[in-house]
Structures are given as structure tokens and as C-alpha cells.
Amino acid sequence: MKIIHTADWHIGKMLGGFSLLNDQEYFLDGLLALMREERPDALIIAGDVYDRPVPSGEAVGVLNRFLSKAILDLKVPVLMTAGNHDSRERLSFGSELLSSAGLHIAGRLSAFPRKVTLMDQLGPVHFYLLPFVDPAAANSLFPDPASKTYQEAFDKAASPIVNVADFSERNVLICHGTFCRVKQDGVSAAEESVGGADLVDLRQYRDFDYIAAGHIHRKQNIASNMRYSGSILKYSPNEHNLSPSVTLVELGQKGVLSIGERKISILHDLKILKGQFDRLMAREEPDSDYVFAVLEDKELILNAAARMREKYPNLMGLSYDRKNEERVGTLTARENREKSLPELFRDFYEHVNSEEISAKLLAAIENITGETAPTEKGGVK
Structure with a gap:
């Protein structure tokens, strides 16, 4: 049988x-x-x-x-x-x-x-x-x-x-x-x-x-x-x-x-990709498989998930390599002490949502706190 x-x-x-x-x-x-x-x-x-x-x-x-x-x-x-x-x-x-x-x-x-x-x-x-x-x-x-x-x-x-x-x-x-x-x-x-x-x-x-x-x-x-x-x-x-x-x-x-x-063929594979952000983004053709990305960069990448989805449309998750977490965390803590409340809120919002904060929302936070958030170039919004 x-x-x-x-x-x-x-x-x-x-x-x-x-x-x-x-x-x-x-x-x-x-x-x-x-x-x-x-x-x-x-x-x-x-x-x-x-x-x-x-x-x-x-x-x-x-x-x-x-x-x-x-x-x-x-x-x-x-x-x-x-x-x-x-x-x-x-x-x-x-x-x-x-x-x-x-x-x-x-x-x-x-x-x-x-x-x-x-x-x-x-x-x-x-x-x-x-x-x-x-x-x-x-x-x-x-x-x-x-x-x-x-x-x-x-x-x-x-x-x-x-x-x-x-x-x-x-x-x-x-x-x-x-x-x-x-x-x-x-x-x-x-x-x-x-x-x-x-x-x-x-x-x-x-x-x-x-x-x-x-x-x-x-x-x-x-x-x-x-x-x-x-x-x-x-x-x-x-x-x-x-x-x-x-x-x-x-x-x-x-x-x-x-x-x-x-074995039976599958529609999408599921894989973990490790490497620095620029290297992972260097591929010419998009990868349609399901991907969990582990970035080995020593600095946080702004809007990393949203940007990676241009090459990996089925990106399921993104994290940073543990060996760099302590360094990134130390740098972030040192930088955070020097930031205003609106700037901290902007960084948190963009990290969680992988998208830039709207000018309207940032202005509301500035109005509530009475502080301003500098632009990335060092000016004032």
C-alpha cells in the first residue's frame, strides 16, 4: 500500500x-x-x-x-x-x-x-x-x-x-x-x-x-x-x-x-539575508521571496525597511546584527541626550513606521513641547 x-x-x-x-x-x-x-x-x-x-x-x-x-x-x-x-x-x-x-x-x-x-x-x-x-x-x-x-x-x-x-x-x-x-x-x-x-x-x-x-x-x-x-x-x-x-x-x-x-515546488522561499544595507541593495533585480533582513551596519539606517522593499517587496522583517546592537545603542544614548523632545519623537516615529514624519505632526509636537526639531542639516524646522 x-x-x-x-x-x-x-x-x-x-x-x-x-x-x-x-x-x-x-x-x-x-x-x-x-x-x-x-x-x-x-x-x-x-x-x-x-x-x-x-x-x-x-x-x-x-x-x-x-x-x-x-x-x-x-x-x-x-x-x-x-x-x-x-x-x-x-x-x-x-x-x-x-x-x-x-x-x-x-x-x-x-x-x-x-x-x-x-x-x-x-x-x-x-x-x-x-x-x-x-x-x-x-x-x-x-x-x-x-x-x-x-x-x-x-x-x-x-x-x-x-x-x-x-x-x-x-x-x-x-x-x-x-x-x-x-x-x-x-x-x-x-x-x-x-x-x-x-x-x-x-x-x-x-x-x-x-x-x-x-x-x-x-x-x-x-x-x-x-x-x-x-x-x-x-x-x-x-x-x-x-x-x-x-x-x-x-x-x-x-x-x-x-x-x-x-519535494514539491513552492511559490516563494523564505530566507534570512545578512549584510550591510548598501550591499543588500546592490542587486539589480528585485527578489520576490519572503525575506527577513539582518543588517550588519554599525549605524541605524533611516527608513531601512521602506527602502529595502524596493528590492525586496516581500520583506517580512528587519533587524540589526546583535554584535552591533551594543555599539549602536551606546551611540544612540549619547546622541539622545543632546536632542530635543520633538527630535526624539521624530526619530522614534520614523524608526517604528519606516517612513518620514509629516510636517504637520512634527509641528504639533513642537507646539506641545515648546521646543523645535533641527533638520538633519543642522537648521531649524
Whole structure:
């Protein structure tokens, strides 16, 4: 059986004031093309389908269009679980009805986790769909004794699966969380704050033929038969060096497993550019990728962000290299002691807004303070 394993779509994600919906839809069109080529028996989405519990109408539309093409046109069953970013209830809406069409959703945690059995020429493959589990959710179903850790919560939620699974046949577990034996470098701040509180050890679940995990955005193996597929796109500056892909899994006879990956083209890359302002601005053609710029200049550059957007229209953020921050801060403090209040206000306004202050606003500040702001040439405005 051939399976495409994905996770962490985060549909509707905003980054640096930019909507990534067009990028996500572009990727999903590429995923559909890959599905036409590979003709998988199933597609897995292991949590964090949306970026927010209440997704926008546009985000819902992107997912709806993809699922319609994948299920109705390509006839590929989709198995989808809720992650920590998803609303369990909203993702579960219509799940029983949709299951008959080939969309299998596990949104809410259940005392009897969803089981989906698909057939190939070798027989059945049983998929167990386990949404994101935290102690509060586990305690609502299994209150005695109360779970205090993510490990206890996960074990309680997974125990009904282990109790009924026939491990002489092929079984796949779909789950979402932070699991042991996973390198934590490259994990975004959001992942650390949500998933770093407790790790879950999956070694006792090694009898599953494959465990399809979501939550960590860096693709990696947890064990030889357990894997994070990673996110479909780069979703933070910390992820600029990731190489997103989808995982291609092939289950042969019981105990025979093949794991590979396939790249899908993207609309924009996300990268960090470091250097002095003049050097970064020296390029001839505009760079349309998403950019976080780190300036190595020893002095603050006036209107740096606005000026950089002439060459980098999708500039998402700008900062100064830390090694120069102390020097810049010392110079700024010394200079500030010699400045008038309107001049300090002007500098602050232009630094925050990356645009020149209007003469009308500056005049109002001068009127309030009774002071004037010198021009950059040393005159008086």
C-alpha cells in the first residue's frame, strides 16, 4: 500500500503581515499533481490542518477545494486528525457523513478512537486516527486516575487502540505531539511553547507498522518505523534552513516498510539575508521571496525597511546584527541626550513606521513641547 504522509499545513497562516494562503494553495496544487503521478492509496494529514481554531472563510475554501479534487476527482481517501492549532469540534463537523465519501476525520478525542481499514492486493491496512492529546482532554474521558503529564495522557488515549489492534496484520497510527528521540533544533517558538512541556515516548508502540506523526516542522525519523513528515512550508524565520517535502510510505507484506520523500515546488522561499544595507541593495533585480533582513551596519539606517522593499517587496522583517546592537545603542544614548523632545519623537516615529514624519505632526509636537526639531542639516524646522 502506498501512502503519502503530510502534516502541519497551517492553512490560513499569517507571517510578517503577509497571508500565506496563495503559497499554500500553490503547494497543494503541486501535491495534487504528485498524487496523480504516484496514485497513492491514502493521504494522511497528521494534525495542524489550520493555523487557527477559527479559520477564515478563505482558509476553509482552500482546504475544501483541495479535498474535493483529491477525493472526488482522484479517488484518494484522506485521513485527517486535529492538531493543537485546530478546533477539535469545528474540524469534526460532518465527519461521519464525510467518511462515506472518503474523508476520515478525527477531531475530538474519543474513548473509542476512529479506525479506518483500507484494502490493497495484500489485504487490510488498519489506520488508527488519534488527535492531539493533552492532559485536560484525556482527563475529560479518563478521569480516574487523572493524567498529569502528556505521556500519561497519550497512553490513556492510545490504550483502546492497543487493546483492539491485531498486530498480526498491518497497522498505522496517526498522531500529533512532541515525541522522544527527536532532535529539537530548528523547532519554532510556537512548537517549543506548546510541545516542549512534556515529551511522549513511543517505544511501547513499536509494534505498529508505521507511525505518522505531526507537530515538529523539521522532517525526521523518530524511529525506523516512526516519522515526522514536517510542515509543507517554512513558517517562521527559525525554519529558513528547512527543506519541506512530503513523505512517501510503502507498506508491503507484514514487516516490510519503505520510506522516502518527494519535494514539491513552492511559490516563494523564505530566507534570512545578512549584510550591510548598501550591499543588500546592490542587486539589480528585485527578489520576490519572503525575506527577513539582518543588517550588519554599525549605524541605524533611516527608513531601512521602506527602502529595502524596493528590492525586496516581500520583506517580512528587519533587524540589526546583535554584535552591533551594543555599539549602536551606546551611540544612540549619547546622541539622545543632546536632542530635543520633538527630535526624539521624530526619530522614534520614523524608526517604528519606516517612513518620514509629516510636517504637520512634527509641528504639533513642537507646539506641545515648546521646543523645535533641527533638520538633519543642522537648521531649524
